[in-house]
Amino acid sequence: MNKIGIGVIGxxxxxxxxxxxxxxxxxxxxxxxxxxxxxxxIAVRNSAKNRDPxxxxxxxxxxxxxxxxxxQIVVELVGGTQDAFLIAEATLKAKxxxxxxxxxxxxxxxxxxxxxxxxxxxxxxxxxxxxxxIPVLKGLREGLVANQLLGLHGIIxxxxxxxxxxxxxxxxxxxxxxxxxxxxxxxxxxxxxxxDGIDAAHKAAILCLLAYGFLPKFSEIPVEGIRKIESxxxxxxxxxxxxxxxxxxxxxxxSDQIEVRVAxxxxxxxxxxxxxxxxxxxxGLIGNLSGPVQFTGRGAGxxxxxxxxxxxxxxAAKNVSDRSPGPLLQNAARKAxxxxxxxxxxxxxxxIEVEDRPGVLAQVAGxxxxxxxxxxxxxxxxxxxxxxxxxxxxxxxALLSSLHRAVxxxxxxxxxxxxxxxxxxxxxx
Amino acid sequence: MNKIGIGVIGxxxxxxxxxxxxxxxxxxxxxxxxxxxxxxxIAVRNSAKNRDPxxxxxxxxxxxxxxxxxxQIVVELVGGTQDAFLIAEATLKAKxxxxxxxxxxxxxxxxxxxxxxxxxxxxxxxxxxxxxxIPVLKGLREGLVANQLLGLHGIIxxxxxxxxxxxxxxxxxxxxxxxxxxxxxxxxxxxxxxxDGIDAAHKAAILCLLAYGFLPKFSEIPVEGIRKIESxxxxxxxxxxxxxxxxxxxxxxxSDQIEVRVAxxxxxxxxxxxxxxxxxxxxGLIGNLSGPVQFTGRGAGxxxxxxxxxxxxxxAAKNVSDRSPGPLLQNAARKAxxxxxxxxxxxxxxxIEVEDRPGVLAQVAGxxxxxxxxxxxxxxxxxxxxxxxxxxxxxxxALLSSLHRAVxxxxxxxxxxxxxxxxxxxxxx
Numbered sequence: 001m002n003k004i005g006i007g008v009i010g011x012x013x014x015x016x017x018x019x020x021x022x023x024x025x026x027x028x029x030x031x032x033x034x035x036x037x038x039x040x041x042i043a044v045r046n047s048a049k050n051r052d053p054x055x056x057x058x059x060x061x062x063x064x065x066x067x068x069x070x071x072q073i074v075v076e077l078v079g080g081t082q083d084a085f086l087i088a089e090a091t092l093k094a095k096x097x098x099x100x101x102x103x104x105x106x107x108x109x110x111x112x113x114x115x116x117x118x119x120x121x122x123x124x125x126x127x128x129x130x131x132x133x134i135p136v137l138k139g140l141r142e143g144l145v146a147n148q149l150l151g152l153h154g155i156i157x158x159x160x161x162x163x164x165x166x167x168x169x170x171x172x173x174x175x176x177x178x179x180x181x182x183x184x185x186x187x188x189x190x191x192x193x194x195x196d197g198i199d200a201a202h203k204a205a206i207l208c209l210l211a212y213g214f215l216p217k218f219s220e221i222p223v224e225g226i227r228k229i230e231s232x233x234x235x236x237x238x239x240x241x242x243x244x245x246x247x248x249x250x251x252x253x254x255s256d257q258i259e260v261r262v263a264x265x266x267x268x269x270x271x272x273x274x275x276x277x278x279x280x281x282x283x284g285l286i287g288n289l290s291g292p293v294q295f296t297g298r299g300a301g302x303x304x305x306x307x308x309x310x311x312x313x314x315x316a317a318k319n320v321s322d323r324s325p326g327p328l329l330q331n332a333a334r335k336a337x338x339x340x341x342x343x344x345x346x347x348x349x350x351x352i353e354v355e356d357r358p359g360v361l362a363q364v365a366g367x368x369x370x371x372x373x374x375x376x377x378x379x380x381x382x383x384x385x386x387x388x389x390x391x392x393x394x395x396x397x398a399l400l401s402s403l404h405r406a407v408x409x410x411x412x413x414x415x416x417x418x419x420x421x422x423x424x425x426x427x428x429x
Numbered sequence: 430m431n432k433i434g435i436g437v438i439g440x441x442x443x444x445x446x447x448x449x450x451x452x453x454x455x456x457x458x459x460x461x462x463x464x465x466x467x468x469x470x471i472a473v474r475n476s477a478k479n480r481d482p483x484x485x486x487x488x489x490x491x492x493x494x495x496x497x498x499x500x501q502i503v504v505e506l507v508g509g510t511q512d513a514f515l516i517a518e519a520t521l522k523a524k525x526x527x528x529x530x531x532x533x534x535x536x537x538x539x540x541x542x543x544x545x546x547x548x549x550x551x552x553x554x555x556x557x558x559x560x561x562x563i564p565v566l567k568g569l570r571e572g573l574v575a576n577q578l579l580g581l582h583g584i585i586x587x588x589x590x591x592x593x594x595x596x597x598x599x600x601x602x603x604x605x606x607x608x609x610x611x612x613x614x615x616x617x618x619x620x621x622x623x624x625d626g627i628d629a630a631h632k633a634a635i636l637c638l639l640a641y642g643f644l645p646k647f648s649e650i651p652v653e654g655i656r657k658i659e660s661x662x663x664x665x666x667x668x669x670x671x672x673x674x675x676x677x678x679x680x681x682x683x684s685d686q687i688e689v690r691v692a693x694x695x696x697x698x699x700x701x702x703x704x705x706x707x708x709x710x711x712x713g714l715i716g717n718l719s720g721p722v723q724f725t726g727r728g729a730g731x732x733x734x735x736x737x738x739x740x741x742x743x744x745a746a747k748n749v750s751d752r753s754p755g756p757l758l759q760n761a762a763r764k765a766x767x768x769x770x771x772x773x774x775x776x777x778x779x780x781i782e783v784e785d786r787p788g789v790l791a792q793v794a795g796x797x798x799x800x801x802x803x804x805x806x807x808x809x810x811x812x813x814x815x816x817x818x819x820x821x822x823x824x825x826x827a828l829l830s831s832l833h834r835a836v837x838x839x840x841x842x843x844x845x846x847x848x849x850x851x852x853x854x855x856x857x858x
Contacts, residue, residue, distance in 0.1 A: 021718055025575035032574055127572070133719030135572020142571070143556070143564020145461055146454035146739030272725050275704045289450055289736035290562030293726035296701050297719060307718035310575030322753060 001030055004317035005040040007065035007096075009087055010077035014101055015042075016052060017302025018075065018309050025310045035317040037310075040070040045078075066090050073316045075309065076100045085109050092120045097316045097326060101128035101305055107202035110215045123319070123326035125312035130203045131156055131281045133304030134297035135311065140210050140285070141327060147287030149211045151251035153428060156203040158279035158299040159187045159194035160226050160246040164264075165277045167234045168243060174229055186279050196225035197246060197262040204248035207283070208260050211250060214336040216260050222341040224263040233351060233421060236379055236392045242266035242349075243274045247426065257339045265424040266349050266394075272296075273428060284428065292429055342401040347376075347425035349394055350403075352410060353417040356389045360415045364391060367413075371406040373398040388417050394425065430459055433746035434469040436494035436525075438516055439506035443530055444471075445481055446731025447504065447738050454739045464746040466739075469499040474507075495519050502745045504738065505529045514538050521549045526745045526755060530557035530734055536631035539644045552748070552755035554741035559632045560585055560710045562733030563726035564740065569639050569714070570756060576716030578640045580680035582857060585632040587708035587728040588616045588623035589655050589675040593693075594706045596663045597672060603658055615708050625654035626675060626691040633677035636712070637689050640679060643765040645689050651770040653692040662780060662850060665808055665821045671695035671778075672703045676855065686768045694853040695778050695823075701725075702857060713857065721858055771830040776805075776854035779822045779832075781839060782846040789844045793820060796842075800835040802827040817846050823854060 008015055022037060030036050039055055043062040059065065066074055066087070074091040076098060078084050084105045091098045092113065100106070106113065106129055117124050127137045131154070140149075155161050159181055166177035178195065181187035193199045201223045209215040226246050237244050247265035252258050267274045272294050276282040281299030286292050298304040319326040354360045361380065368375055374396030380389060395403070407420045437444055451466060459465050468484055472491040488494065495503055495516070503520040505527060507513050513534045520527045521542070529535070535542065535558055546553050556566045560583070569578075584590050588610055595606035607624065610616035622628045630652045638644040655675050666673050676694035681687050696703045701723050705711040710728030715721050727733040748755040783789045790809065797804055803825030809818060824832070836849045 021575070024577070025718070028575060028577065032570070133716065134722055135568045138572040139564045139568055139724075141461075142744065143567040143740050144736065145743050146450070146457060147736055148453070148457065270704060270706065272701060272704045275699060275701045277699065287562065287736060289454070289732045289739070291727040291730075291733055293563055293724070295568075295722070295724055297722035301720075303718045304720055307573065307576055307716060310718070311572050314574050315571065322751070324751060324753065 001034060001036050002321040003036045003038050004320050005070040005072045006037050006313060007041040007068060007071035007074045008039060008077065009043045009062045009065050009074065010079065011042060011044045011051065011054070011058065012077065012079070013302050014305050015077040017306045018077070019054060020052070021303065021306040021310065029310070029314045033314055033318050035314070035321050037313055037317055041065040041068045062087055063090065066094050066096065071096065072320050073097045073099060073313065075313070076102060081105050081108050088113055089116065092116045092122050095120050095122045097123050097125065097320065099125045099309060099312045099316060101309060103129040103199070103202035103206060107205035108218045110209065114215065118328055121325060121328065123316070123328055125316050126206065127312045128305050128308035130206050131283055131295070131297065132299045132301065133307045134281060134283065134295045134299070135308070136283045136295045137210055138311070139295060144285070144287050144290055144293070147289050150286040150288060151249070152207055152211055152283065152285040153250070153273070153426065154204070154207065154248045154281070154283040155245050155273065155276050156248050156281050156283065156299060157194055157197070157200040157246055158281055160200070161276065161281070162186045162279045163195070164226060164229070164244055164246065167229065167231060168238070171231060173231050174227060195227060197223040200246060200248050200262045204250055204260050204262055207248070208250045208258060211285070212252065212258055212336060214258060216258070216338050220338050222261045226264050228421060229264055230421070232390065233423065236351065237266050237349065238269070239379060240377060240394055241269050242425070243269050244423065245273065247424070249426065253339050256336055258336050259339045259344060261341070261344070263424045265426050267426060267428060271428050286429065344400040345397055346400070347395055347397055347427065348403055349392065349423040349425050350407065351421040352391045353388050354391055355415040355417060356387050357415055361391060363413055364410055367406050367409045368393070368395065371402045373402060373406055430463060430465050431750040432465045432467050433749050434499040434501045435466050435742060436470040436497060436500035436503045437468060437506065438472045438491045438494050438503065439508065440471060440473045440480065440483070440487065441506065441508070442731050443734050444506040446735045447506070448483065449481070450732065450735040450739065458739070458743045462743055462747050464743070464750050466742055466746055470494040470497045491516055492519065495523050495525065500525065501749050502526045502528060502742065504742070505531060510534050510537050517542055518545065521545050521551050524549050524551045526552050526554065526749065528554045528738060528741045528745060530738060532558040532628070532631035532635060536634040537647045539638065543644065547757055550754060550757065552745070552757055554745050555635065556741045557734050557737035559635050560712055560724070560726070561728045561730065562736045563710060563712065563724045563728070564737070565712045565724045566639055567740070568724060573714070573716050573719055573722070576718050579715040579717060580678070581636055581640055581712065581714040582679070582702070582855065583632070583636065583677045583710070583712040584674050584702065584705050585677050585710050585712065585728060586623055586626070586629040586675055587710055588620070589629070590705065590710070591615045591708045592624070593655060593658065593673055593675065596658065596660060597667070600660060602660050603656060624656060626652040629675060629677050629691045633679055633689050633691055636677070637679045637687060640714070641681065641687055641765060643687060645687070645767050649767050651690045655693050657850060658693055659850070661819065662852065665780065666695050666778065667698070668808060669806060669823055670698050671854070672698050673852065674702065676853070678855065682768050685765055687765050688768045688773060690770070690773070692853045694855050696855060696857060700857050715858065773829040774826055775829070776826055776856065777824045777832055778852040778854050779824065779836065780850040781820045782817050783820055784844040784846065785816050785818045786844055790820060792842055793839055796835050796838045797822070797824065800831045802831060802835060
């Protein structure tokens with residue numbers, strides 16, 4: 001049985017979970033792969049802090065972990081993109097395989113790290129960075145290796161999905177559902193990363209890299225969060241046969257462009273992605289051979305993340321043991337570019353508050369017509385006083401820039417009361 | 430770029446699909462793994478038969494494919510368990526890795542083949558044998574390698590799922606839905622393998638091997654098909670908040686027993702497995718770390734099967750190229766045994782036709798009580814004439830042998846009209 005030395009840098013919730021889960025997993029990994037993981041060095045920010053007992057005495061200087069000759073694989077679990085970058089860079093320069101769960105690091109600084117990994121002929125393993133306990137990266141890289149991917153879509157932020165599920169099931173408004181998510185520990189005090197779609201966009205960038213060999217510039221990915229979703233939108237969507245999910249979409253457009261976006265999106269209620277409830281995640285894709293495939297599971301939590309980290313460690317250890325180079329993302333430098341957001345084509349849900357007067361519906365519909373945007377259905381609930389009513393349109397496929405022109409014209413009508421709410425619609429196959 | 434020679438034995442729908450899809454996939458496999466697949470030899474039963482042009486002239490004697498020195502990996506696609514066994518045996522004895530989509534072969538004769546593979550130190554690749562385009566075996570073997578599996582469940586026969594979906598959505602009866610499945614090419618003229626659960630049981634046996642290192646004796650797996658499902662059961666299940674699916678269940682019981690079964694089963698309507706519609710398949714599992722994970726996709730068809738065969742071929746070719754032994758299922762001989770079916774514990778749906786007379790419900794409920802079987806809900810629809818009404822019970826967890834005793838007592842009541850319909854209920858998490 002070949003023993004492979006591991007260094008762990010960072011010992012917060014995820015790191016402690018990994019250390020706690022390693023002994024039992026090691027027995028399975030030994031039985032299944034014939035290798036054993038041995039923690040040889042651990043770095044923590046503050047070694048005086050009270051914590052569960054560690055298997056070895058930790059150090060405070062992470063450089064000592066990387067330079068330790070007994071450490072053959074380094075696990076970076078400090079989070080963020082500053083120290084984490086320095087750790088990743090030093091690990092790759094030392095030609096030690098890197099295992100990380102850090103999606104922000106890879107999405108925002110992968111442009112520097114992946115070329116370095118190639119130059120050093122040292123792989124980065126990052127199954128844990130997307131959708132925690134769901135083995136989606138290995139599925140893409142190996143199980144679907146023979147497929148051209150016609151597109152990917154995912155519910156890849158559990159906090160947002162919990163909030164949207166509460167809004168759909170309990171009729172809560174956004175603020176109440178957000179507070180519940182915080183009370184249950186699903187949402188951080190600083191909710192921006194989760195609720196505003198940034199975390200989902202980090203993962204979307206990584207999925208794009210895996211699927212298309214192209215890591216988009218993070219700041220260029222259009223991202224919308226779920227703060228603008230109102231209970232009435234959840235209700236109207238249901239009446240139309242849809243549910244609202246925070247969806248990441250990645251798809252090739254033409255021969256050299258790729259669309260990557262994160263936005264609240266209406267999905268058909270009977271699609272398997274619509275029954276991904278609570279804090280669960282799902283990633284769907286369409287392969288030219290496999291057809292539609294969906295992976296569903298827990299996206300976060302120390303145990304689910306351990307499952308992915310340990311699978312990566314097992315693979316890395318097996319490769320070290322076999323002197324195999326491991327997965328090097330050979331096509332990471334592929335030429336591609338993001339489409340301009342205004343060139344995006346899709347279906348939309350538009351809610352407009354108007355004064356309840358004769359002729360308003362005709363005016364609004366006329367503006368969509370002038371922009372050549374077809375209307376596939378309309379909801380106009382009975383007015384509830386105050387003279388204002390919502391008009392809900394489900395539109396046929398349209399160019400985003402045409403939609404924006406139409407909505408700007410509608411906003412100028414004398415009877416329009418408030419800015420339109422615009423949501424994406426995806427009729428996933 | 431390392432070129433690896435492939436031999437293909439059998440050129441029906443699946444074999445032709447593989448040959449058609451190989452060139453395009455080869456470009457991706459080359460880019461991603463640095464190996465290329467080259468078909469060096471093809472065997473067909475009748476070389477005079479009209480068929481799409483093949484890349485090379487086929488032979489009729491499959492032994493020539495295996496003995497061809499240019500062939501480094503053999504793909505067996507003849508189906509059945511007779512010739513296929515001889516082909517598999519000869520391939521392993523020649524120490525050439527075997528790729529197969531043949532679930533019947535592995536489930537019924539794996540007891541002979543897997544030990545032979547170990548003895549010859551030659552792997553069998555069989556991703557295509559379970560759930561076609563869904564990379565579930567690689568997910569289990571690699572992505573979830575660090576998990577103890579607390580159980581697996583799956584919808585792994587597309588034909589049955591199509592029939593049950595039609596019954597649920599269109600209100601068809603079984604015979605009409607079966608005929609539709611035949612008209613669409615989802616069901617064979619001989620529908621027994623699909624509709625009576627045998628195909629699903631083949632795949633369940635293979636999942637059990639992957640998950641628990643134990644291949645059960647096929648004839649000992651309890652299998653029920655869907656012929657007995659009536660439209661009214663589909664309707665009553667819906668009223669109770671459930672859908673009926675042909676479900677394979679695999680779970681450990683105690684330290685050395687495993688329960689494997691295939692049976693029509695009520696699942697909660699809001700569970701992601703319940704929204705697996707039409708001919709789609711899904712495999713769910715619960716890992717001790719990952720928590721619940723579900724894989725959904727196309728289970729059959731030449732393209733979906735090609736996706737899995739090509740992934741296996743790519744992996745096999747990479748291993749040949751790297752001189753790596755490949756996955757040898759080291760624990761295939763693990764000591765375990767199937768539980769006796771009567772020891773199975775679970776929840777049940779029971780429909781009984783009774784005469785519409787006062788006191789009958791009390792008598793039936795009394796018999797369940799005497800067997801200490803709790804009743805979690807009861808449906809008694811208004812009678813529709815003829816003096817007979819259905820009584821539907823959703824029971825608490827019970828031993829199957831207790832349930833059988835209760836049902837036998839109920840059958841003897843003077844007011845019972847017809848044998849009870851008994852279905853499993855699984856409240857999947």
